Amino acid sequence: MAETTGFDFAKNIRHALGDQQLRKNFKFAMGSMIQKRRLVFADEDEFEQLRAIGQAIRTRALAKLPELLAQLEARCTENGIQVHWAETTAEANATILEIMQRHGATRMVKGKSMVSEEMHLNHFLEARGIEVTETDLGEFIIQLAGETPSHIIVPAIHKNKEQIARLFHGKIPDTPYTEKVEELNAIARRTLRQKFFDGQVGLSGVNMAVAETGTLCLVENEGNGRMCTTVPPVHIAVMGLEKVVEKLSDVPPLLRLLTGSATGQLISTYFNMITSPRRPGEKDGPREVHLVILDNGRSRILTDPQFRQTLQCIRCGTCLNHCPVYTRIGGHAFGHVYPGPIGEILTPQMEGLREAGVLATASSLCCACEAVCPVKIPIPGLIRELRNASYTAHPTGRVPGEGFKRNLPETLAWKAWEKINRAPALNAVVTRLAGLMGDKAPRLGPLKIWSRYRTPPRVARRSLHTMTRAQGVDDE
Amino acid sequence: MSDTARENIMRKLAAAVAHRPAQIPETGALPVPALCQAEKVEQLKHFMQSVRGEVHVVKPKDWVSRLQDLLRPRALKTLLYGPATPHGKTLAAGWPPEDPGLPRLVPYAAPVEDFKSELFQLDAGITGTLGAIAENGALILWPTPEEPRLISLVPPIHIALVDAANIYCNFSDALTAGSWKAGMPTNALLISGPSKTADIELTLAFGVHGPREVLVLVLET
Numbered sequence: 001m002a003e004t005t006g007f008d009f010a011k012n013i014r015h016a017l018g019d020q021q022l023r024k025n026f027k028f029a030m031g032s033m034i035q036k037r038r039l040v041f042a043d044e045d046e047f048e049q050l051r052a053i054g055q056a057i058r059t060r061a062l063a064k065l066p067e068l069l070a071q072l073e074a075r076c077t078e079n080g081i082q083v084h085w086a087e088t089t090a091e092a093n094a095t096i097l098e099i100m101q102r103h104g105a106t107r108m109v110k111g112k113s114m115v116s117e118e119m120h121l122n123h124f125l126e127a128r129g130i131e132v133t134e135t136d137l138g139e140f141i142i143q144l145a146g147e148t149p150s151h152i153i154v155p156a157i158h159k160n161k162e163q164i165a166r167l168f169h170g171k172i173p174d175t176p177y178t179e180k181v182e183e184l185n186a187i188a189r190r191t192l193r194q195k196f197f198d199g200q201v202g203l204s205g206v207n208m209a210v211a212e213t214g215t216l217c218l219v220e221n222e223g224n225g226r227m228c229t230t231v232p233p234v235h236i237a238v239m240g241l242e243k244v245v246e247k248l249s250d251v252p253p254l255l256r257l258l259t260g261s262a263t264g265q266l267i268s269t270y271f272n273m274i275t276s277p278r279r280p281g282e283k284d285g286p287r288e289v290h291l292v293i294l295d296n297g298r299s300r301i302l303t304d305p306q307f308r309q310t311l312q313c314i315r316c317g318t319c320l321n322h323c324p325v326y327t328r329i330g331g332h333a334f335g336h337v338y339p340g341p342i343g344e345i346l347t348p349q350m351e352g353l354r355e356a357g358v359l360a361t362a363s364s365l366c367c368a369c370e371a372v373c374p375v376k377i378p379i380p381g382l383i384r385e386l387r388n389a390s391y392t393a394h395p396t397g398r399v400p401g402e403g404f405k406r407n408l409p410e411t412l413a414w415k416a417w418e419k420i421n422r423a424p425a426l427n428a429v430v431t432r433l434a435g436l437m438g439d440k441a442p443r444l445g446p447l448k449i450w451s452r453y454r455t456p457p458r459v460a461r462r463s464l465h466t467m468t469r470a471q472g473v474d475d476e
Numbered sequence: 477m478s479d480t481a482r483e484n485i486m487r488k489l490a491a492a493v494a495h496r497p498a499q500i501p502e503t504g505a506l507p508v509p510a511l512c513q514a515e516k517v518e519q520l521k522h523f524m525q526s527v528r529g530e531v532h533v534v535k536p537k538d539w540v541s542r543l544q545d546l547l548r549p550r551a552l553k554t555l556l557y558g559p560a561t562p563h564g565k566t567l568a569a570g571w572p573p574e575d576p577g578l579p580r581l582v583p584y585a586a587p588v589e590d591f592k593s594e595l596f597q598l599d600a601g602i603t604g605t606l607g608a609i610a611e612n613g614a615l616i617l618w619p620t621p622e623e624p625r626l627i628s629l630v631p632p633i634h635i636a637l638v639d640a641a642n643i644y645c646n647f648s649d650a651l652t653a654g655s656w657k658a659g660m661p662t663n664a665l666l667i668s669g670p671s672k673t674a675d676i677e678l679t680l681a682f683g684v685h686g687p688r689e690v691l692v693l694v695l696e697t
Contacts, residue, residue, distance in 0.1 A: 025677075029677070029678055032678055033678070052504065053503055053504050053505065057503055059501055062493075063493060064493070066486055066489040066493060069486070069489070070486070085482040085485055087484055135685065137673045141676075154675055154678070155675075157678075164676055181676045181677065189684055192685065193596070212657055213657055215660050215664075221672050221673060221684075222671055222684040223686025223687075224685040226625075226629050226665075226685075226686065227686075230625050230629065231588075248651055248656060248657045248660075249657075250503070251651075252647035252648045253648075255647065266523065266611070266612040267612035267613070267614050267666065267668050269527070269667065269668055269670070269671055269672055270665065270667055270671075270686070271614070271666035272665055273660065273663065273664040274663055275662060275664070279662055282620075282662060283587045283588055283621065284624045293485075295481075300488070300492075302488075303491070303492040305495070308492075
């Protein structure tokens with residue numbers, strides 16, 4: 001598959017599986033995140049009720065998406081927030097650069113934002129002479145290491161404290177080596193305080209945007225998000241266009257689902273609701289607030305009623321924590337911004353099946369992700385849809401790259417299978433032959449690969465059909 | 477560029493939802509538990525303390541002297557406050573001018589541009605609240621021109637006053653009771669305790685970028 005995709009997933013997986021430290025770090029972290037979540041949603045009935053509400057809120061928002069975005073834009077504009085639209089990540093990056101240049105700004109402090117990762121914003125701005133500082137502790141760590149997030153909630157979870165201690169000691173001037181977590185935090189606090197103080201523009205993501213009031217909501221624990229959105233004179237918020245909700249009353253249940261699923265908290269330390277830039281008479285807060293609304297393929301995903309459910313996602317990351325594949329290989333092996341089950345359905349739709357369709361193969365279809373999803377996205381079902389789409393083009397063209405895996409041998413094999421199963425006489429002959437020769441058949445092609453690490457099933461000498469008939473059971 | 481982007485996006489979205497599902501599911505709501513004031517205070521205390529917040533229930537007339545008792549052992553140099561708020565006035569009136577055991581009161585009286593260097597050196601900040609939420613132990617802050625946003629963020633200790641009558645059962649209840657949607661402030665905040673992170677090996681550590689201590693005085697009549 002390496003020849004049709006831009007990255008070698010199989011190689012990444014082999015590499016990750018061979019890294020004992022990485023596997024240990026993930027096994028421990030995912031296990032404890034599962035436990036924490038279980039405690040906060042201990043009442044199963046209540047959780048089911050709550051996630052039905054979450055699903056309803058997100059489904060309603062998506063069904064009304066154009067009008068809600070128009071309303072959000074109107075409210076934000078009334079409130080003094082400047083709204084920008086971007087069809088592509090390149091447009092979003094250019095918009096942000098333009099705002100910075102207008103202010104002659106060369107220093108940005110950044111709160112955690114997956115959309116900005118999707119845009120590769122840091123790389124873009126740094127190439128244009130702008131200093132970008134990630135201020136979420138996890139993001140700060142991986143920025144120092146020159147890496148990308150391996151988890152959408154705890155981005156540096158693949159590193160243990162020894163690795164972080166070495167990194168801080170090596171990369172931050174005058175920093176002694178320490179493995180004490182409290183001290184490592186203090187080092188980050190000290191370093192980043194100065195950055196907040198000096199920051200000219202603060203950038204943040206958006207967890208939900210309320211159309212009714214034009215309010216941008218941000219969930220965080222550290223306080224860096226509040227710093228980025230309050231101290232610098234300019235605040236730029238970036239959001240995927242699906243992040244809008246209709247009403248203010250939609251916020252509490254989604255917040256509860258988000259923090260419970262993401263970190264097993266009843267509520268995060270801070271829930272920050274921003275409705276305007278600094279108003280006359282107020283003594284702090286940014287004088288300008290910008291909202292960049294990004295499409296990047298989302299409007300296409302919205303088109304298909306089934307795939308649309310992907311956009312219900314509130315980015316809690318709990319499907320990653322519960323995924324047996326993710327837990328064993330970690331986020332980097334996925335080679336794209338969004339890893340784990342949600343990445344397996346989101347990335348192929350954004351990047352196309354040819355580039356990223358292989359991600360949908362990284363699932364055992366155990367359905368744990370669906371069972372815990374706070375907004376009830378049928379992830380395994382969509383994974384199967386995407387696997388099918390790689391072979392079969394849909395008449396209306398649902399995903400870019402549909403049918404790219406279609407090939408003659410497989411098509412013929414399935415055609416034959418279909419013929420055999422439709423003709424009872426042929427079926428009987430083939431079944432008998434399989435019973436006689438099945439175990440002697442040479443293991444070739446995919447069967448050879450499949451049986452390399454697995455015991456191939458033994459083919460029974462007599463079919464179930466014959467055995468039951470022999471026992472006197474009628475056909476009917 | 478952005479005008480075309482907007483038009484293109486809107487056109488695509490409109491086409492995408494043209495065949496929307498006929499039934500948009502009804503959004504239910506979880507029942508709001510009926511708690512009396514004492515229960516709400518208890519819950520707030522429980523959840524706050526579980527994330528290392530410090531909660532003291534005091535009589536309204538005693539809060540300034542209680543605060544002094546709480547701050548003496550901490551040996552702070554400065555306490556930031558909003559001088560034009562009612563509680564700011566009470567605080568200033570009850571604060572001894574030259575007591576070496578107590579922090580000096582620093583008013584947040586100038587725009588941050590003229591105050592930033594000093595602000596980043598201060599030891600503690602005190603704010604009022606719009607109330608609190610019993611269900612998750614969060615304080616509701618609604619900063620004003622008289623009581624700016626950074627008081628509760630930059631100094632390492634945040635002291636908050638909560639009127640026990642303004643503790644709501646849950647967040648939805650608070651939104652409705654306060655008619656929030658009729659006029660949102662520049663920045664509304666829920667704060668459930670001191671700043672924290674678990675980004676290194678999921679080890680919980682307090683006091684990252686925001687305050688490392690949150691001290692709550694619940695005023696109960």
